[in-house]
Amino acid sequence: MTGNNMSKQNTKKTISMSRRKTLLVRLYILVFLAAILLILAGIGAFITPNDPYKINALMMKKAPSPGFLFGTDSYGRCVCSRVLAGAGLTIYGALILVISTAVTGTILGTVCGYYGGILDTVIMRITDLMLAFPQMVLAIAVAGLAGGGLWNAILALGITGWTLYCRLVRSRVMSIKHEPYILAARLSGCSDLKIIVSYILPMTAGTVVVNAVTQMGTSIIWIAGLSFLGIGVRAPQAEWGNMINEARGTMQLAPWAVLAPCAAIFITVTVFNFLGDTVRDLAD
DSSP: OHHHHHHHHHHHHHHHHHHHHHHHHHHHHHHHHHHHHHHHHHHGGGSOSSOTTOOOGGGTTOOOOSSSTTOBOTTSOBHHHHHHHHHIIIIIHHHHHHHHHHHHHHHHHHHHHHHOHHHHHHHHHHHHHHHTSOHHHHHHHHHHHHOSSHHHHHHHHHHHHHHHHHHHHHHHHHHHTTSHHHHHHHHTTOOHHHHIIIIIHHHHHHHHHHHHHHHHHHHHHHHHHHHHTTSSSOTTSOOHHHHHHHHGGGTTTOTHHHHHHHHHHHHHHHHHHHHHHHHHHHHO
């Protein structure tokens, strides 16, 4: 019986090691793809094959060709150039949104979980109030009042985006603040700030990073969605969401003008979603 148990344990350990290696390989591939997307988003506006804002009445709704890889839109503008130029706004806008909400939520969640009391009650009730409204609906209302533009879109989405991180970090901090090493740090004379920065935040970093990577794809869809509705990045500025909005009226005559930004969103969101799932599986 003992031999059978050891054999089963060795088999489980071998399967676990094999799965971990598979996840690591997948992680490296996805990180490489995500890095390529971030680089393209950063330099996309400088490597466009044509002027993304040049209107050419003679080239309206032209099919894809060597000169215009993704064809042209209803204004004769190069769709490929506009996809490259708009990548920075969509991807880095989502990155700024994720970082800002993660930092805000982490700070508030850490303070609530560590100190508790009235401050914890007030912030948690605000969190509950934010969660009572559908995030996209509230973002549409705020963006509509604030006006268009990327920063207003980020502000509108960030108003409720921090709540997820706040709740996660708060529960994590509450579970570790009574650990023996935290009590030992207090007895040794460490200040609250030192305890939080040196002992608590490193223990919550994994949870925050996993959720931040997972939220990247969702944030891209949200920013593109607000732009599609005309309350985010507005035309003629190139952004994937407003490109789809501009071209949807000519879907039958020039489908490439819609399909190109849709494909860009699909590929980018898929890469970041798979990356988030892989990071989460490794963390588990």
